[in-house]
Amino acid sequence: xxxxxxxxxxxxxxxxxxxxxxxxxxxxxxxxxxxxxxxxxxxxxxxxxxxxxxxxxxxxxxxxxxxxxxxxxxxxxxxxxxxxxxxxxxxxxxxxxxxxxxxxxxxxxxxxxxxx
Amino acid sequence: xxxxxxxxxxxxxxxxxxxxxxxxxxxxxxxxxxxxxxxxxxxxxxxxxxxxxxxxxxxxxxxxxxxxxxxxxxxxxxxxxxxxxxxxxxxxxxxxxxxxxxxxxxxxxxxxx
Numbered sequence: 461x462x463x464x465x466x467x468x469x470x471x472x473x474x475x476x477x478x479x480x481x482x483x484x485x486x487x488x489x490x491x492x493x494x495x496x497x498x499x500x501x502x503x504x505x506x507x508x509x510x511x512x513x514x515x516x517x518x519x520x521x522x523x524x525x526x527x528x529x530x531x532x533x534x535x536x537x538x539x540x541x542x543x544x545x546x547x548x549x550x551x552x553x554x555x556x557x558x559x560x561x562x563x564x565x566x567x568x569x570x571x572x573x574x575x576x
Numbered sequence: 577x578x579x580x581x582x583x584x585x586x587x588x589x590x591x592x593x594x595x596x597x598x599x600x601x602x603x604x605x606x607x608x609x610x611x612x613x614x615x616x617x618x619x620x621x622x623x624x625x626x627x628x629x630x631x632x633x634x635x636x637x638x639x640x641x642x643x644x645x646x647x648x649x650x651x652x653x654x655x656x657x658x659x660x661x662x663x664x665x666x667x668x669x670x671x672x673x674x675x676x677x678x679x680x681x682x683x684x685x686x687x688x689x
Contacts, residue, residue, distance in 0.1 A: 464619075491675050503620075503665070503679050516676065551619050557675060564610070565677055567619035 464568035466552050472574045478540040481571045484533055485554030493565060494527055494537050495551040503551075509535065510557075542575045549573070578603045582666045582680030589656055589687055597651040597683050599640075599666035607668040609633075609642050609649040610677070614663045623651075623664070658687045 465484040473479055485492050493508040507517040512529045520527070524543070529535040539546055549572050553565040583598040601607065608627045612620040624633030629644035638653045649666060666680040 493677075502681050505676060508675065510675070553620075555675065564622055564625060565620075567612075567621065569619045 464552055464554055464566055466550075466568035466571050468571060469569065470572045470574075472576065473542055474576050475543055476541045477575075478538065479542045479546075479573060479575075481537040481550050481552075481573070483535045483537070483552030483568060485535070485552070486556075486566055487533070489554035489556045489566070490532075491555040491557060491565075492529060492535050493553040493555075494535070495553065496548045497551060497570070498548045506537070539573075542573075544575045547573055547575050578607065578668060578670060578678040580666050580668055580678050580680040583683050584681070585683040585685065587683060587685045589685070591658055591687055591689050592655045593687075595651070595653040595656045595660075595685070597664055597666075597685070599649045599651065599680060601647050601649065601666075601668050601678075603647075603668055603670060603678075605670055607670050609640070610667045610669075611638070611640055611649070611651050612665040612667060612679075614665065614682070616662070620665060656685075656687050658689055661685055661687050 467482045490511050494506040495503055497503045506519045507527045508515055509529045527537045549570045551570045552568045555565045579602045581600045610625045611623040613623045614620045624635040626633040626642035629642055632641045640649050640651045663682045663684045665682045667677045669677050
């Protein structure tokens with residue numbers, strides 16, 4: 461398997477623009493997680509899905525952030541409008557809950573977002 | 577709630593030195609415990625895990641033992657290499673249906689030749 465795939469790897473945009481980050485989880489995984497990593501706040505869980513349904517979005521910072529998972533192989537994280545303080549590395553991770561599985565999450569390479 | 581307290585860094589060691597990164601946790605029930613590693617410019621990778629008390633996880637020369645009596649999961653390596661320079665995260669997850677990983681703050685390790 462190719463692992464978790466994220467695109468783009470780097471995104472530079474101007475304040476006020478819409479940004480869409482994409483994630484393809486590992487095939488067969490039923491959980492998908494979106495994280496944000498900054499020097500100041502470390503690694504933060506934004507939202508996670510189970511079987512394409514959002515389970516916990518308590519980490520989403522504000523209404524400018526939204527996430528969707530239209531099917532088992534694709535998820536998006538959208539920021540509209542973007543602000544400089546959104547600059548961070550955004551990670552997607554997936555996991556499988558089943559016999560012998562212990563909630564191990566597999567991370568993608570991340571998208572480095574810079575908002576000017 | 578669940579929490580992970582991790583040794584603060586940064587940690588700088590010479591090559592071939594012995595490494596310990598401390599990790600203690602608070603959790604309900606019987607959590608699974610993990611160490612993740614993040615190399616520069618990359619995502620987090622699972623380094624090792626332990627799913628019940630007294631289990632020892634090991635990988636790439638790293639080891640950690642699940643100590644329920646001291647609620648600890650310290651990471652050790654007998655002889656570090658320059659290639660071990662990375663950020664190390666201790667984490668746990670509950671086995672009661674909550675799939676969230678609770679991470680420590682991370683410890684940046686630098687190995688000098």
